[in-house]
Amino acid sequence: MTRSALTTPPPDATRPRPLPGAPAPGAPLGPHYSRCFGCGDGHPNGLHLTALTPDGISVVAEFTVEETHQGAPGLAHGGVLAAAMDEVIGMSVWLFQRPYVTGRLETDYLAPVPVGTVLHMRAWCNGMSGRKAYLEAEGRIGSPDGPVAVRAAALFIEVAMEHFAKHGDIQTIADEHHEYEVNP
Numbered sequence: 001m002t003r004s005a006l007t008t009p010p011p012d013a014t015r016p017r018p019l020p021g022a023p024a025p026g027a028p029l030g031p032h033y034s035r036c037f038g039c040g041d042g043h044p045n046g047l048h049l050t051a052l053t054p055d056g057i058s059v060v061a062e063f064t065v066e067e068t069h070q071g072a073p074g075l076a077h078g079g080v081l082a083a084a085m086d087e088v089i090g091m092s093v094w095l096f097q098r099p100y101v102t103g104r105l106e107t108d109y110l111a112p113v114p115v116g117t118v119l120h121m122r123a124w125c126n127g128m129s130g131r132k133a134y135l136e137a138e139g140r141i142g143s144p145d146g147p148v149a150v151r152a153a154a155l156f157i158e159v160a161m162e163h164f165a166k167h168g169d170i171q172t173i174a175d176e177h178h179e180y181e182v183n184p
């Protein structure tokens with residue numbers, strides 16, 4: 001991954017550990033919000049990503065590229081792929097039970113992704129420091145061992161729950177979340 005200093009953990013960053021109350025290995029994570037463009041099962045045009053965690057600190061997800069995701073004929077749009085990477089990284093940092101948002105997202109596109117492809121995605125955290133989480137993801141074509149088509153590195157920033165209350169119905173969002181409590 002071609003990664004900038006901004007998405008590289010500093011030497012004092014700590015490695016994440018699975019937290020008590022995290023979903024059991026292999027358990028589906030479920031959407032963090034039913035109308036989320038990335039994971040919402042109630043979104044009419046969303047990516048409908050479903051994910052699970054193998055170990056409580058990383059996430060795997062599958063994204064099926066459909067005709068509505070095209071940029072060039074028959075090929076996935078790069079922005080859609082970036083959205084999928086952003087989402088799977090967001091799902092992985094959600095395991096740490098505090099709300100984070102994307103501050104910076106860097107993406108390498110290594111191979112075109114044809115319509116009909118199942119992109120096997122994986123996201124993990126390389127370190128945490130204060131409010132900052134340094135994350136990475138990859139998307140592989142056709143299988144978890146397939147060729148890498150997309151790589152991403154990201155800096156996510158922890159926010160207070162008020163961040164979401166400014167523009168959204170925070171009670172609705174909180175009501176939807178059942179897997180574990182979020183510490184505001």
Ligand SMILES: CCCCCCCCCCCCCC(=O)SCCNC(=O)CCNC(=O)[C@H](O)C(C)(C)COP(=O)(O)OP(=O)(O)OC[C@H]1O[C@@H](n2cnc3c(N)ncnc32)[C@H](O)[C@@H]1OP(=O)(O)O
Pocket residue numbers: 006032033086087090091099100101102103104131132155157158159164173174177182
């Ligand atoms: C109940 C459920 C609720 C739903 C929750 C689920 C949500 C999941 C959603 C998942 C969906 C998928 C995910 C999505 O799509 S999330 C949606 C897309 N992202 C956003 O909308 C975020 C918009 N940005 C902001 O709101 C603010 O800028 C934030 C909150 C990020 C920081 O503003 P804030 O005023 O709070 O803090 P600060 O400015 O003092 O910065 C703090 C530190 O961070 C450093 N820094 C900041 N930005 C950058 C940058 N770009 N590159 C490098 N560094 C950066 C900064 O230098 C400073 O460092 P230091 O000086 O301390 O060393």
